[in-house]
Amino acid sequence: VTVTLTVATVPVTTTDGSGYYRFRVETEEPISVTADLPAGYFRTTPGAIFTDNVLGLTQTINFGYAPTTSTFGVIYGTVFYDANHDGSQGLGEGGLAGVPITSTEAATPSVTTGPFGGYTLHYASSGSTTVYETNPAFYVSTTPDAVVATVVTGTAGSSPVDFGDFMGVKITGQVFDDVNVNGANDDGGTGVAGA
Numbered sequence: 001v002t003v004t005l006t007v008a009t010v011p012v013t014t015t016d017g018s019g020y021y022r023f024r025v026e027t028e029e030p031i032s033v034t035a036d037l038p039a040g041y042f043r044t045t046p047g048a049i050f051t052d053n054v055l056g057l058t059q060t061i062n063f064g065y066a067p068t069t070s071t072f073g074v075i076y077g078t079v080f081y082d083a084n085h086d087g088s089q090g091l092g093e094g095g096l097a098g099v100p101i102t103s104t105e106a107a108t109p110s111v112t113t114g115p116f117g118g119y120t121l122h123y124a125s126s127g128s129t130t131v132y133e134t135n136p137a138f139y140v141s142t143t144p145d146a147v148v149a150t151v152v153t154g155t156a157g158s159s160p161v162d163f164g165d166f167m168g169v170k171i172t173g174q175v176f177d178d179v180n181v182n183g184a185n186d187d188g189g190t191g192v193a194g195a
Helices: none
Strands: 002-005 012-014 030-035 041-043 048-052 065-067 073-081 100-102 110-112 118-123 127-133 139-141 146-151 163-167
Touching: 041 073, 073 127, 073 146, 110 118, 118 127
Parallel strands: 073 163
Antiparallel strands: 002 012, 002 030, 030 048, 041 065, 073 118, 100 110, 100 127, 127 146, 139 163
Protein backbone atom coordinates (compact mmCIF):
# COMPACT_ATOMS: atom_id res chain seq x y z
CA VAL A 1 0.00 0.00 0.00
CA THR A 2 1.35 3.42 -0.93
CA VAL A 3 1.61 5.81 2.03
CA THR A 4 2.35 9.51 1.56
CA LEU A 5 3.57 12.11 4.05
CA THR A 6 3.42 15.85 3.37
CA VAL A 7 6.97 16.42 4.65
CA ALA A 8 9.67 13.77 4.93
CA THR A 9 13.15 12.97 3.72
CA VAL A 10 11.41 10.60 1.28
CA PRO A 11 7.68 11.56 1.19
CA VAL A 12 6.27 8.36 -0.38
CA THR A 13 6.76 4.78 0.74
CA THR A 14 5.14 1.36 0.35
CA THR A 15 4.11 -1.01 3.13
CA ASP A 16 6.23 -4.12 3.60
CA GLY A 17 5.00 -7.74 3.65
CA SER A 18 3.53 -7.27 7.13
CA GLY A 19 1.82 -3.97 6.29
CA TYR A 20 4.33 -1.77 8.13
CA TYR A 21 5.71 1.54 6.89
CA ARG A 22 7.93 4.28 8.32
CA PHE A 23 9.08 7.81 7.56
CA ARG A 24 11.96 9.89 8.82
CA VAL A 25 10.94 13.49 9.47
CA GLU A 26 13.44 16.16 10.45
CA THR A 27 11.20 19.21 10.76
CA GLU A 28 8.67 20.21 13.38
CA GLU A 29 5.46 21.27 11.64
CA PRO A 30 1.89 20.17 10.85
CA ILE A 31 1.79 17.03 8.72
CA SER A 32 -0.67 14.70 7.05
CA VAL A 33 -0.20 10.99 6.39
CA THR A 34 -2.34 9.39 3.68
CA ALA A 35 -2.70 5.71 2.74
CA ASP A 36 -4.02 4.60 -0.65
CA LEU A 37 -6.93 2.17 -0.94
CA PRO A 38 -5.83 -1.26 -2.23
CA ALA A 39 -8.07 -3.13 -4.69
CA GLY A 40 -10.56 -5.53 -3.08
CA TYR A 41 -10.69 -3.62 0.24
CA PHE A 42 -12.65 -0.80 1.85
CA ARG A 43 -11.49 1.58 4.56
CA THR A 44 -12.43 1.01 8.20
CA THR A 45 -10.53 4.07 9.40
CA PRO A 46 -9.91 7.53 7.91
CA GLY A 47 -7.48 7.45 4.97
CA ALA A 48 -5.76 10.72 5.92
CA ILE A 49 -4.47 11.65 9.37
CA PHE A 50 -3.54 15.24 10.30
CA THR A 51 -1.24 15.89 13.25
CA ASP A 52 1.67 18.01 14.41
CA ASN A 53 5.14 16.56 14.06
CA VAL A 54 7.19 16.98 17.24
CA LEU A 55 10.91 16.26 16.98
CA GLY A 56 11.96 13.41 19.22
CA LEU A 57 8.43 11.97 19.39
CA THR A 58 7.59 8.79 17.46
CA GLN A 59 3.97 8.70 16.31
CA THR A 60 2.18 5.49 15.36
CA ILE A 61 -0.46 6.10 12.69
CA ASN A 62 -2.37 3.00 11.62
CA PHE A 63 -4.83 2.52 8.74
CA GLY A 64 -7.53 -0.18 8.72
CA TYR A 65 -9.08 -2.05 5.79
CA ALA A 66 -11.56 -4.90 5.33
CA PRO A 67 -12.21 -7.10 2.28
CA THR A 68 -15.15 -6.03 0.08
CA THR A 69 -16.54 -9.56 0.63
CA SER A 70 -17.20 -8.68 4.30
CA THR A 71 -20.74 -9.15 5.62
CA PHE A 72 -20.61 -5.93 7.65
CA GLY A 73 -20.38 -2.25 6.82
CA VAL A 74 -18.81 0.73 8.54
CA ILE A 75 -19.10 4.47 8.87
CA TYR A 76 -15.86 6.19 9.85
CA GLY A 77 -14.71 9.76 10.23
CA THR A 78 -12.74 12.30 12.20
CA VAL A 79 -13.62 14.93 14.79
CA PHE A 80 -11.13 17.75 14.26
CA TYR A 81 -10.20 21.21 15.51
CA ASP A 82 -11.49 23.49 12.75
CA ALA A 83 -9.10 26.44 13.21
CA ASN A 84 -10.32 28.34 10.12
CA HIS A 85 -14.01 27.41 10.67
CA ASP A 86 -14.48 26.16 7.09
CA GLY A 87 -15.89 22.71 7.95
CA SER A 88 -12.96 20.83 6.31
CA GLN A 89 -9.85 19.42 7.95
CA GLY A 90 -6.49 20.71 6.75
CA LEU A 91 -2.88 21.00 7.86
CA GLY A 92 -2.61 22.32 11.40
CA GLU A 93 -6.14 21.12 12.25
CA GLY A 94 -5.50 17.98 14.27
CA GLY A 95 -8.07 15.51 15.53
CA LEU A 96 -9.83 15.78 18.88
CA ALA A 97 -9.51 12.66 21.07
CA GLY A 98 -12.15 11.34 23.48
CA VAL A 99 -15.19 12.81 21.72
CA PRO A 100 -18.39 10.70 22.01
CA ILE A 101 -19.90 9.53 18.69
CA THR A 102 -23.20 7.63 18.66
CA SER A 103 -25.44 5.80 16.20
CA THR A 104 -28.27 3.64 17.56
CA GLU A 105 -28.11 1.18 14.65
CA ALA A 106 -24.39 0.40 15.13
CA ALA A 107 -23.23 -2.85 16.75
CA THR A 108 -21.65 -0.71 19.47
CA PRO A 109 -23.93 2.36 19.54
CA SER A 110 -21.44 4.66 21.29
CA VAL A 111 -17.70 5.05 20.67
CA THR A 112 -15.12 7.74 21.43
CA THR A 113 -12.57 9.19 19.06
CA GLY A 114 -8.99 7.96 19.19
CA PRO A 115 -5.75 9.93 19.55
CA PHE A 116 -6.02 11.50 16.07
CA GLY A 117 -9.77 12.15 16.33
CA GLY A 118 -10.78 9.10 14.27
CA TYR A 119 -13.73 6.82 14.98
CA THR A 120 -15.34 3.76 13.36
CA LEU A 121 -18.91 2.49 13.74
CA HIS A 122 -19.60 -1.15 12.78
CA TYR A 123 -22.98 -2.21 11.30
CA ALA A 124 -24.35 -5.72 10.73
CA SER A 125 -26.66 -4.72 7.88
CA SER A 126 -27.21 -2.08 5.21
CA GLY A 127 -29.55 0.86 5.71
CA SER A 128 -29.86 4.46 6.73
CA THR A 129 -28.45 5.68 10.03
CA THR A 130 -27.77 8.93 11.83
CA VAL A 131 -24.35 9.63 13.32
CA TYR A 132 -24.26 12.07 16.26
CA GLU A 133 -21.34 13.98 17.75
CA THR A 134 -21.40 15.28 21.32
CA ASN A 135 -19.27 18.44 21.40
CA PRO A 136 -16.39 18.49 23.87
CA ALA A 137 -16.76 21.00 26.71
CA PHE A 138 -16.31 24.61 25.53
CA TYR A 139 -16.28 23.61 21.84
CA VAL A 140 -18.70 24.83 19.17
CA SER A 141 -19.47 23.00 15.93
CA THR A 142 -18.60 24.21 12.45
CA THR A 143 -20.44 21.22 10.95
CA PRO A 144 -23.81 19.62 11.83
CA ASP A 145 -23.80 17.53 15.02
CA ALA A 146 -26.16 14.95 13.44
CA VAL A 147 -25.49 13.50 9.96
CA VAL A 148 -27.70 11.02 8.11
CA ALA A 149 -25.48 8.38 6.49
CA THR A 150 -25.95 5.27 4.38
CA VAL A 151 -24.51 1.93 5.49
CA VAL A 152 -23.78 -0.68 2.81
CA THR A 153 -22.28 -4.03 3.83
CA GLY A 154 -18.93 -4.74 2.22
CA THR A 155 -18.17 -0.99 2.02
CA ALA A 156 -17.51 2.11 4.09
CA GLY A 157 -20.92 3.44 3.02
CA SER A 158 -21.13 7.22 2.94
CA SER A 159 -17.90 7.66 4.92
CA PRO A 160 -16.15 9.79 5.88
CA VAL A 161 -18.57 11.52 8.24
CA ASP A 162 -16.39 14.23 9.77
CA PHE A 163 -17.20 16.74 12.51
CA GLY A 164 -15.45 20.10 12.91
CA ASP A 165 -15.27 22.00 16.19
CA PHE A 166 -13.50 25.05 17.59
CA MET A 167 -12.99 26.26 21.13
CA GLY A 168 -15.07 29.35 21.76
CA VAL A 169 -18.62 30.52 22.05
CA LYS A 170 -21.50 30.64 19.62
CA ILE A 171 -23.75 33.68 19.59
CA THR A 172 -27.28 33.22 18.32
CA GLY A 173 -30.37 35.38 18.38
CA GLN A 174 -33.23 36.73 16.35
CA VAL A 175 -33.88 39.94 14.45
CA PHE A 176 -37.58 40.65 14.98
CA ASP A 177 -40.28 43.21 14.35
CA ASP A 178 -40.47 45.09 17.69
CA VAL A 179 -44.12 46.13 17.47
CA ASN A 180 -44.35 47.69 20.94
CA VAL A 181 -40.78 49.10 20.82
CA ASN A 182 -39.56 47.64 24.13
CA GLY A 183 -36.50 45.70 22.88
CA ALA A 184 -38.03 42.28 23.65
CA ASN A 185 -39.92 39.91 21.39
CA ASP A 186 -42.75 39.56 23.90
CA ASP A 187 -45.68 40.56 21.74
CA GLY A 188 -45.44 37.90 19.04
CA GLY A 189 -43.38 40.03 16.64
CA THR A 190 -42.33 38.17 13.52
CA GLY A 191 -38.74 37.48 12.53
CA VAL A 192 -37.13 39.74 9.94
CA ALA A 193 -35.54 37.71 7.13
CA GLY A 194 -32.41 38.81 5.27
CA ALA A 195 -31.13 41.12 7.99
